[in-house]
Amino acid sequence: MEETFGNFAIIGKPMPRVEARAKVTGQAKYAADIEVADMLWGFVKRSPYAHARILNIDASKAEKLPGVKAVTTGKDFGGFKWGWSGPTRDEEPLAVEKVRYQYEGVAAVAAISEDIAEEACDLIEIDYEPLPGVFDPFEAMKEGAPLVHDDRPGNITVEYHWSFGEVDKLLAESYLVQEDTFQTPRMAKGYLETPSAIAYWPDDDHVVYIGAKGSPYFPYRILSRCFNLPLSNVRIIQPTIGSDFGGTKNDMTPADFSVVMLAKKTGRPVKITTTQFDTLTTDLRRHPMWITMKTGVTKDGILTAIHTKIVSDGGAYTRMSPLTHYLTGICMGLPYHLPAFKHDVVCYFTNNPSSAAMRGHGIYHTAFARECQMDMIAEKLGMDRVEIRLKNLIKNPKPGEIYETVNKLHVATAGTEECLEKVRDAVNWKKRQDGYKAYGTGYASGTYLSGTNLSAHNACAAIIRVCEDGSVNYLTGATDVGQGSDTVMCAFVAEVLGITMKDIDIKRVDSAFTPVDPGSYGSRVTVLAGHAAINAAQDAKDQLLEVAAQQFGVKQAEVDIKDRLAFVKTEPSRNMPWERLVRIACYEAPGKVIIGRGYSTKGGVGHTLADFSRGVGDIGTNYSFTAQASEVEVDTETGVVKCTDNSVIAHDCGFPLNPPAVETQVQGGAYHQGVSAALYEEFKMDQGQTLNPNLVDYMRPRANEAPMSQVLHVVTNDPYGPFGAKEASEGSCCSAPPAVISAIYDATGVWIKDLPAQPEKVFRALKAKKEKKQKK
Amino acid sequence: MKGELKELKLTVNGKSYEFKVKPKTLLVELLRNELKLTGAKIGCLDSACGACTVNVDGKAVRSCSVLALQANGRKVTTIEGVADGDKLHPIQEAMVEYGAIECGFCTPGMVMSARALLGENPAPSREEIREAIQGNLCADEGYVKYIEAIEIAAKKMRGGN
Numbered sequence: 057m058e059e060t061f062g063n064f065a066i067i068g069k070p071m072p073r074v075e076a077r078a079k080v081t082g083q084a085k086y087a088a089d090i091e092v093a094d095m096l097w098g099f100v101k102r103s104p105y106a107h108a109r110i111l112n113i114d115a116s117k118a119e120k121l122p123g124v125k126a127v128t129t130g131k132d133f134g135g136f137k138w139g140w141s142g143p144t145r146d147e148e149p150l151a152v153e154k155v156r157y158q159y160e161g162v163a164a165v166a167a168i169s170e171d172i173a174e175e176a177c178d179l180i181e182i183d184y185e186p187l188p189g190v191f192d193p194f195e196a197m198k199e200g201a202p203l204v205h206d207d208r209p210g211n212i213t214v215e216y217h218w219s220f221g222e223v224d225k226l227l228a229e230s231y232l233v234q235e236d237t238f239q240t241p242r243m244a245k246g247y248l249e250t251p252s253a254i255a256y257w258p259d260d261d262h263v264v265y266i267g268a269k270g271s272p273y274f275p276y277r278i279l280s281r282c283f284n285l286p287l288s289n290v291r292i293i294q295p296t297i298g299s300d301f302g303g304t305k306n307d308m309t310p311a312d313f314s315v316v317m318l319a320k321k322t323g324r325p326v327k328i329t330t331t332q333f334d335t336l337t338t339d340l341r342r343h344p345m346w347i348t349m350k351t352g353v354t355k356d357g358i359l360t361a362i363h364t365k366i367v368s369d370g371g372a373y374t375r376m377s378p379l380t381h382y383l384t385g386i387c388m389g390l391p392y393h394l395p396a397f398k399h400d401v402v403c404y405f406t407n408n409p410s411s412a413a414m415r416g417h418g419i420y421h422t423a424f425a426r427e428c429q430m431d432m433i434a435e436k437l438g439m440d441r442v443e444i445r446l447k448n449l450i451k452n453p454k455p456g457e458i459y460e461t462v463n464k465l466h467v468a469t470a471g472t473e474e475c476l477e478k479v480r481d482a483v484n485w486k487k488r489q490d491g492y493k494a495y496g497t498g499y500a501s502g503t504y505l506s507g508t509n510l511s512a513h514n515a516c517a518a519i520i521r522v523c524e525d526g527s528v529n530y531l532t533g534a535t536d537v538g539q540g541s542d543t544v545m546c547a548f549v550a551e552v553l554g555i556t557m558k559d560i561d562i563k564r565v566d567s568a569f570t571p572v573d574p575g576s577y578g579s580r581v582t583v584l585a586g587h588a589a590i591n592a593a594q595d596a597k598d599q600l601l602e603v604a605a606q607q608f609g610v611k612q613a614e615v616d617i618k619d620r621l622a623f624v625k626t627e628p629s630r631n632m633p634w635e636r637l638v639r640i641a642c643y644e645a646p647g648k649v650i651i652g653r654g655y656s657t658k659g660g661v662g663h664t665l666a667d668f669s670r671g672v673g674d675i676g677t678n679y680s681f682t683a684q685a686s687e688v689e690v691d692t693e694t695g696v697v698k699c700t701d702n703s704v705i706a707h708d709c710g711f712p713l714n715p716p717a718v719e720t721q722v723q724g725g726a727y728h729q730g731v732s733a734a735l736y737e738e739f740k741m742d743q744g745q746t747l748n749p750n751l752v753d754y755m756r757p758r759a760n761e762a763p764m765s766q767v768l769h770v771v772t773n774d775p776y777g778p779f780g781a782k783e784a785s786e787g788s789c790c791s792a793p794p795a796v797i798s799a800i801y802d803a804t805g806v807w808i809k810d811l812p813a814q815p816e817k818v819f820r821a822l823k824a825k826k827e828k829k830q831k832k
Numbered sequence: 833m834k835g836e837l838k839e840l841k842l843t844v845n846g847k848s849y850e851f852k853v854k855p856k857t858l859l860v861e862l863l864r865n866e867l868k869l870t871g872a873k874i875g876c877l878d879s880a881c882g883a884c885t886v887n888v889d890g891k892a893v894r895s896c897s898v899l900a901l902q903a904n905g906r907k908v909t910t911i912e913g914v915a916d917g918d919k920l921h922p923i924q925e926a927m928v929e930y931g932a933i934e935c936g937f938c939t940p941g942m943v944m945s946a947r948a949l950l951g952e953n954p955a956p957s958r959e960e961i962r963e964a965i966q967g968n969l970c971a972d973e974g975y976v977k978y979i980e981a982i983e984i985a986a987k988k989m990r991g992g993n
Binding site: 070072073078079081083085086088089246250296298299538539714716719720721722723725726750752759760762 | 864869870871872873874875876877878880881883910911912914915920924927928929930931932933934935936937938939940943961962963965966967968969970971972973974975976977978979
């Protein structure tokens with residue numbers, strides 16, 4: 057079990073997470089656990105309508121309720137609008153003229169207790185003029201459909217039309233063209249920790265915000281613009297985060313803006329903790345998409361071209377949709393060699409809650425469609441499902457060589473072939489029938505980008521402070537939302553400095569002190585912030601080596617530090633302990649203060665900038681690869697499907713820095729957001745209303761059905777990753793849905809192309825198949 | 833409102849307390865708001881996620897779904913009372929050492945469910961472990977290492993290695 061990798065002092069070996077003890081004893085403070093002196097409680101008043109004009113807001117009764125300290129409405133924000141990028145700023149902190157989805161925030165109250173704040177919200181009287189709405193993209197695209205945003209004709213959020221190679225010609229010449237439409241569900245992100253935030257103003261021109269944000273520098277920038285403060289005066293402090301998965305904890309919510317405004321109005325700290333109901337009705341969701349895919353192959357099963365047409369529901373506001381839909385197409389071929397592809401994707405505004413980034417962002421949708429089609433094609437050609445994949449996979453480039461995709465992505469390492477072979481060899485179970493229970497196995501392979509490169513706000517840095525007693529503070533703007541990056545960063549620092557994990561104390565983000573970082577998304581933290589950590593540690597080490605060289609009377613290149621000992625490389629008996637070296641450096645007149653700094657510079661060499669309009673360029677610093685085999689048990693009487701413990705996932709994360717963390721990431725990505733999309737999760741909607749806004753009716757995957765997935769590590773040592781590393785978890789999130797759906801087909805002969813394969817859907821599909829058979 | 837306050841006596845993590853509480857006060861509210869024991873998390877208030885799980889007289893109880901008054905005269909243990917000083921409970925130790933913990937939001941509830949299980953059944957099967965923690969939703973970890981960590985802890989508590 058204790059598998060180790062590489063030949064390093066610390067990394068590549070199992071290491072307990074640095075914050076695990078605080079978490080397992082209940083000491084770790086999440087946003088909702090924090091109270092500050094003199095604090096008020098806030099509550100958000102939300103719209104009952106999914107689409108309505110706001111005619112009047114009368115808060116006079118609320119203001120008179122004893123205990124109420126302030127009320128805010130959208131007008132207090134002076135016309136401020138915000139969004140993911142300059143051109144997409146289409147959302148107000150609290151709706152002013154109209155609401156565009158149900159439970160959108162329209163006002164908020166601060167009071168001496170949460171109960172009073174909630175009661176006061178009930179007393180705010182709002183006159184609405186309900187408007188006809190659009191509730192799926194197919195309604196939204198119709199001519200004359202109600203407009204979600206008056207200035208956005210056709211309700212189009214974003215669209216891309218890319219073409220690489222002679223797709224129509226290649227498809228026409230193909231031996232076989234497979235065409236199907238697949239559907240991915242409306243999904244919650246799945247975090248249990250509902251967003252919570254506290255804000256206060258130490259004086260008129262400084263604000264402090266403490267909240268559950270996986271990307272704390274999003275609110276840093278947005279609050280700066282919203283409240284017209286220089287960035288230097290916006291302080292974001294980060295508590296422990298209870299998962300993120302993209303979306304709401306990157307971005308802002310009406311509650312976030314409200315706490316800051318209410319704190320400004322009252323001159324006191326204000327806290328708002330949202331409920332699971334708020335989370336499930338208003339937080340950002342995974343885009344549901346309708347994916348029509350045409351895949352051409354030769355007689356031998358070699359891919360010729362793919363043409364994809366996607367219709368997507370973006371919900372009420374643009375948010376991150378431009379990135380999501382770019383990602384649906386960017387890795388179309390990977391992990392296969394694909395000579396040509398066309399990608400037509402249109403995302404529409406609707407009066408549903410907004411959609412945004414989520415684990416496996418974008419790529420998960422098209423990977424599902426493509427992997428199912430690989431199986432369908434293999435069957436028609438009489439080929440083995442693994443064989444057709446092996447035939448098409450790109451080979452792992454030789455060291456120094458780069459594979460370039462047709463849309464100019466650059467891949468230095470690709471271990472998919474090894475992943476798939478390992479998975480095939482590990483499958484030691486067989487398709488079988490046991491009474492009314494049918495068992496089948498599905499295979500899938502896939503890819504995900506890591507170290508996402510976006511043109512703005514991509515810079516990140518790290519600071520190392522070596523304290524005079526030899527302990528070390530590590531300051532980063534990067535956030536561990538649960539993925540284990542804090543541990544890996546500390547390991548990088550300890551490895552480079554030649555000291556131990558116990559010597560390093562990592563600080564959580566406080567924008568007053570930590571260097572700027574884009575945030576936890578796009579599997580970027582380990583690869584990019586990790587590289588900054590290595591560089592900062594090296595900078596600090598160089599300063600100490602200079603001192604050591606003086607002490608030993610040798611050149612700096614002749615000394616090193618390992619196992620907490622500075623020594624002359626050619627004469628290791630000449631050495632001094634780490635503490636002594638640090639003390640000499642700090643105390644010897646005039647004395648040094650050892651501060652190391654470093655930036656991430658990965659991804660700059662040989663890479664081209666991502667171009668959304670044309671679908672080219674390197675969105676990833678490097679790319680992970682995955683292969684998976686999953687077995688399911690289908691109850692053919694009831695349609696209930698569950699994964700069995702026969703499950704194996706091989707993942708090429710470049711180099712497993714902390715092997716158990718890679719395993720939980722791969723297992724978790726596959727089950728919580730992958731298998732759940734395949735079998736369990738879907739918001740049921742009616743005219744913009746969420747019908748299952750609780751964790752009883754909205755099914756999340758539980759321990760009783762969890763597959764005990766075995767994780768196999770594949771090491772490729774990527775030259776663009778820190779110590780060779782690439783992402784872990786988003787890859788398996790993309791390979792799990794097709795593996796499970798393919799397994800259902802293997803067991804029963806029915807394809808469930810619209811996720812999730814909930815019992816009723818499977819039951820009906822099995823019934824239809826039976827009836828068709830009887831007719832014959 | 834004041835007239836409605838009811839008397840409550842209970843033991844929390846070995847200490848005796850007396851309170852006057854509104855009858856509607858949930859146990860989780862008493863723990864978090866009055867005793868500042870924030871290890872029990874509020875995830876759903878629907879008894880669906882298990883993040884607020886504590887032990888009441890040794891049983892795993894969702895503290896969001898019982899009134900504080902229902903704990904009258906009982907012994908409540910929260911995650912803050914599980915370790916023996918600096919020494920982690922074997923369940924906690926196994927979860928840390930084995931790398932079972934990710935974001936940690938479900939961890940206190942997971943520990944409390946496992947503690948109740950092993951208190952009643954020192955040698956549970958894997959299926960019994962899964963059954964015992966099926967009310968504890970995790971968002972990111974995949975459950976595999978949680979299940980295996982509980983198996984390791986059970987073995988250790990029985991005197992094995």
